[in-house]
Amino acid sequence: MRIPCPYCGERDAEEFSIQGEAAGPRPIPSDYGDGDRDAFHAYVHLRANEYGPTREYWYHAAGCRRWLTVSRDTRDHKILGVELAKP
Amino acid sequence: MAYGVLSLLRGGLTGQRHWRPVWRDAPPRPHYDIVIIGGGGHGLATAYYLAKEHGLANIAVVEKGWIGSGNAGRNTTIIRSNYREPGNIPLYELSMKLWEGLEQDLNYNAMVSQRGVVNLFHSDAQRDAYARRGNMMRIHGVDAELLDEDGIRRHAPFLDFANARFPIKGGLLQKRGGTARHDAVVWGYARGADQRGVDIVQNCEVTGLQIAGGIIKAVETTRGVIGAKKVGIAVAGNSSRLGAMAGLRLPIETCALQAMVTEGVKPLIPGVITFGAGHFYISQSDKGGLVFGGDIDAYKSYAQRGNLPVIEDVCEGGMALVPMLGRLRVLRQWAGNVDMTMDGSPIIDKTPVEGLYFNGGWCYGGFKATPASGFCFAHLLAQDAPHAAAAALRLDRFRSGYVVDENGQGAQANLH
Numbered sequence: 001m002r003i004p005c006p007y008c009g010e011r012d013a014e015e016f017s018i019q020g021e022a023a024g025p026r027p028i029p030s031d032y033g034d035g036d037r038d039a040f041h042a043y044v045h046l047r048a049n050e051y052g053p054t055r056e057y058w059y060h061a062a063g064c065r066r067w068l069t070v071s072r073d074t075r076d077h078k079i080l081g082v083e084l085a086k087p
Numbered sequence: 088m089a090y091g092v093l094s095l096l097r098g099g100l101t102g103q104r105h106w107r108p109v110w111r112d113a114p115p116r117p118h119y120d121i122v123i124i125g126g127g128g129h130g131l132a133t134a135y136y137l138a139k140e141h142g143l144a145n146i147a148v149v150e151k152g153w154i155g156s157g158n159a160g161r162n163t164t165i166i167r168s169n170y171r172e173p174g175n176i177p178l179y180e181l182s183m184k185l186w187e188g189l190e191q192d193l194n195y196n197a198m199v200s201q202r203g204v205v206n207l208f209h210s211d212a213q214r215d216a217y218a219r220r221g222n223m224m225r226i227h228g229v230d231a232e233l234l235d236e237d238g239i240r241r242h243a244p245f246l247d248f249a250n251a252r253f254p255i256k257g258g259l260l261q262k263r264g265g266t267a268r269h270d271a272v273v274w275g276y277a278r279g280a281d282q283r284g285v286d287i288v289q290n291c292e293v294t295g296l297q298i299a300g301g302i303i304k305a306v307e308t309t310r311g312v313i314g315a316k317k318v319g320i321a322v323a324g325n326s327s328r329l330g331a332m333a334g335l336r337l338p339i340e341t342c343a344l345q346a347m348v349t350e351g352v353k354p355l356i357p358g359v360i361t362f363g364a365g366h367f368y369i370s371q372s373d374k375g376g377l378v379f380g381g382d383i384d385a386y387k388s389y390a391q392r393g394n395l396p397v398i399e400d401v402c403e404g405g406m407a408l409v410p411m412l413g414r415l416r417v418l419r420q421w422a423g424n425v426d427m428t429m430d431g432s433p434i435i436d437k438t439p440v441e442g443l444y445f446n447g448g449w450c451y452g453g454f455k456a457t458p459a460s461g462f463c464f465a466h467l468l469a470q471d472a473p474h475a476a477a478a479a480l481r482l483d484r485f486r487s488g489y490v491v492d493e494n495g496q497g498a499q500a501n502l503h
Contacts, residue, residue, distance in 0.1 A: 001394050014396040018386045018501070020340075037486065044498045045338040045429045045485040049327035051389050074341070074387045077394075 001077050006084055007064040015062035021047055022055040022069050022085075050074060057085055090194055109274065110281035115288045118314035119147045121468060122306055124293050124329060125322035126150025127159040128269070128454065129446060131276035131287070132461020133321055133468070138283035140462070141469035146285045149308060151292035155273030158324055161391075161423030162454035163346050163378050165359050165370060167204040167264035168229050171220045174479030174491035175432055176227040179452075181476040182459030183229075183263060189458060195275030197267050198373060203358035204264030205234070205242060207408075209253040213363055217259040224261070232260040243360055247410050253364035265358060266370055272457055296332045296443070303333075303442035319444045319468050321460075324424035325389070326447035333440050338429040338485045339448050340500040342383040343422040345393040347401070349415040351375030360408070367404030369412075377415065379405055383425065383451075385501040393422040425450060430490035431503030435463050436473070436482040444468055445482060450503055 001013040027039035048054070051074060058070045067085035072078065098105045121137060123130045126148045137143045150156075166186050168179035185192075186199050208214045214233075221231035235257045240248065248255050277287055288310065295307035296318070305314045320329045330337040352375050361368040369379040381401035384393045398420060405412045428434065428448035433456065435446050446464045449456065463477035473481075479491055485498075496502040 012396075013394060020499070020501075021387075041486040042336070046336040047327070047338065047340050047500075048336065049340050049387060051325075051328050054387060056386065072386075074389050076390055077388060 001079075003058065003068075003070060003079055004082050005060050005063055005066075005068065006082060007066060008060065011060070011063055015060060016058045016068075017061050019057040019059060019067075022057050053080055090196070109278040110287055113147070113286035113288055115147065115149070115291060115308070115310050115313050116286065117312075119286070120145040120315070121147075121317045121319065122313055122315040123148045123319045123321055124306065125320065126154035126277075126287060126289065127157050127321065127323075128155070128273050128276065128457035129323070129449075129460045129464070130319075130321040131273060131280055132457055133319060133446070133464045134285045135276045135280040135283070136462050136465035137469060138280060138285055140465060143469060144284050147288055147313065148280065148285060149288045149291045149293060149306070149313070151290070153289050154277055154287060155270055158423040158425065158453055159269055159273045159457075161346070161421055162269055163368070163370065163380050164266045164269045164372070164454060165204065165264070165368070166199070166267050166455045167261055167359070168455070169204060169206065169220065169224060169231065169259065169261045169264065170493060171223045172432070172491045172493050173223075173227070175493060176224065176229065177476040178459050178463065178480065179456060180227060180229050181462065182456050185458030185462060186267060187263070189272075189275070193275040193279045195271065195278060197271045197275050199265070199267045200373070201263050201265040203242075203260060203262045204361070205239070205258040205260045205358065206361045207239065207246075207258040207363045208256055209364045210256065214256055221259050230261060230263050232262065234258050234260050243357060245355075245411055246360070246408060250407060253407060266372075268373070269454060276461070293329065293332070296329075298333060298440055298443075301439075301441055303440055315442075317442045317444065317468055319446060319464060321446040321464065323426045323447045323449045323453055326426050326445070330445075333438060333443055335438060335440075337447075339426045340387050341389055341424050342386065342427050342501060343388040343390060343393040344380065344383045344425045344451065345397055345401070345420060345422045346378065346380035347398070347417050347420045348372070348376040348378045349412075350418050352377070352415065362404050362408045365400075365404035365407060367401055367408060369405065369409065376418065377412070383427065383501060384422075389424055391422055391424055425453070427500035427503055429485055429498040429500055430492040431494055431496065432491035433460070433480055434482050435460065435467060435477045435480045437467070437471075438482065
């Protein structure tokens, strides 16, 4: 698998490490009650685990050391698009 | 058909023309009391124990391909119960006990071979950790033996003891561990279930679940709608896809786990040996090939194939531990899709949908658990209460905080 990094060009996946699904912002706790517990449970533990296109955070550790958001198809490892996680 | 010396002799005299299929390739009926989704080892074992232990009939196992075509046919056939967490040990030890009686129970040769599993350690800290694990095992009535370097030299003299970076200090041995023949396990359970009236429906992929008022009604498949009072999901690798059909988001990521086998050689590797300094484990099949594997590919994949960097990493581990491996050729390499949970332990539980039950999240450990997984899942389906050996493996343990985290890695699925 090769990932086209916006800075470095197409590189082998070995240069990158994966953080996981691009899950959106961390919840902000309000009263530390059941609602917060549900929100953090969903954020920390639950995954969409898509069969098909997915969006994930990858870190270009052996390259530009930027965080990337990679769109990828889990059925065939095809890279659908790459952008900087924080433009 | 009963297997035995007499039938074998008779077959020998009649040109072996007496063999018949040992289970029916059943067409689906419109309604069953219980439908098990997934015709792997776990699904078939579940159906078998539902019929045998709980006396239930009117059961179907639906499988999208042919039985045993998923992870049941892609594992490295290791059986062991050398776990540490109190939530895990009872399940895997129940499994080991079932393995020990499996062939008599099924009257089917599953080639269960208790040739020993040894986990090597390479530092004082690792020795302490394995001593602790061994103690935990013995407290739970599981056999465990802590070997020093001399003990390992007697057990496996060909290892690289002079490795400057990772010297072998000893290992934790479970003598009752070993290997079994994965296909025979599937076929044995299929035959046993079929004899007790279970319908095994192949080439029947589930495409949807019909749920009304929070109660399961039927499964939609490529061979029509099948009504069911209860539905059990046993499709590890594809659990999230089935979960999504029921509106569930599961604490699971699907990853590819690779394995390799070399050309066949004479008996060489005693039992199963695991490397403590990298992730590498090896055993020898009865055919002679050395079967080995290591880490998962770290990213989600349903592709049933992995990437080269992991193969390279596994082989580097192999060369560091067993340098003579370099003289052998790798014949085949393959991958299976595994359910990686957020604590590295499986799930056998009810779901929020009434009548829908879930068995999955087996991470690396599905094959060895096959008998106990089926036994406990059948108990849950029949009695509506968890079996004591699987009581900790709940779906809600992540929300409640009672995780069973064998490695202490936290909620990062690819680290387990």
